[in-house]
Amino acid sequence: MATCRGTILLTGANGGLGCGIVSKIITTPELAQYHGVYVVRDASSASSLRSTLENRNLPHSYEILSLELSLLANVREFVRTLHARIAIRDIPPIRALILNAGYHDLGQQSVTNEGFDTSFASNYLGHWLLTMLLLKDLDSENGRIVVLGSSSYDVNHPSHKIDAIYEDEKWKTFFRNDTIDTIANSTWSSNNDEDLHRRAGTRRYGVAKMCNVMMVGELQRRLDADPALKNLSIVGIDPGAMGTGLLRRGNWFTRVLLWPVILPLLAPLLTWLEPNGHVRTINKSSKDVIRAAFEINPELRGKYLNGSEVQEVVPEAADVKKRAMVWRDSVKYSQLTKQDTALIDWA
């Protein structure tokens, strides 16, 4: 491990984009020198990741670890082991923490054993806690966190008009109260509402991604003011629509035709015509995520990218009071304490 340049920790490493990112790491000489911590839900299977790794032709040290991100107790347990290993230099500090795991239920609503909406906990809360706990394990000079966003967080995105996801006025603003409890506990946009389940599920995914995007600006602000962590940075990125496994819980057309067949067929041409357009190849989005993680450009700090270009976040994501509310409630749900995190302004 002595020659290792640092660690890359990637969640959702067995998924479509996850495997694309791993492909880039193992085929790029400078990246292959990093130690890969590839995090999956169940390391005993992870067949897509394993077959991706079989194609490596450069030396690359890595490990595949299990983590159920929707359970906060698991996140804490996972980090305890990792802390100990980084402390004794069994693995190097984390240069890139890529929060890529994603869960889109498309209407099969569920609540975790800890009482959180599965989409909220998998996409956002588990990643938020993982980040807070790992801050002291990041490379203090160049550590970068990359958060995967999605156009689903933007209620005015033209793609939502097709299925009228946010058409009703009551969905046009996510946060209308002084707490996000109904979002976290799965009563907001629930399947008990009089609407199609797939629309309700897409909104639950959208609001979780909104929390991810808000975390970018809010955490960067707190890092900038922190004497020990001020060199760390966080970047958000929308990878565009890609033919991955994300919509495997959808209806027959989406699950069997649209995402696995039609999207991959159209993506090369559409990406060529408009590189940061709505539909993209996994290859292009993997490159964009790698760039977001490794390009040492101070202008990327705390920014949100649409593929390879910087994009303004929507007004609700930039709302300072709402960002603070999401942060405050995340502290409450995860029962974060001063001892848990290296961030001074954690509360």
Ligand SMILES: NC(=O)c1ccc[n+]([C@@H]2O[C@H](COP(=O)([O-])OP(=O)(O)OC[C@H]3O[C@@H](n4cnc5c(N)ncnc54)[C@H](OP(=O)(O)O)[C@@H]3O)[C@@H](O)[C@H]2O)c1
């Ligand atoms: N594909 C798109 O069109 C698109 C568009 C915009 C944004 N994104 C974002 O891109 C990222 C990558 O997604 P993808 O498209 O590659 O989808 P994917 O193929 O479904 O991969 C997502 C991965 O996340 C893992 N995951 C989900 N919930 C988890 C949990 N609670 N604990 C641990 N692992 C969990 C999944 O594990 P299992 O396989 O075990 O469930 C899966 O391997 C996500 O953040 C997604 O929201 C994708």
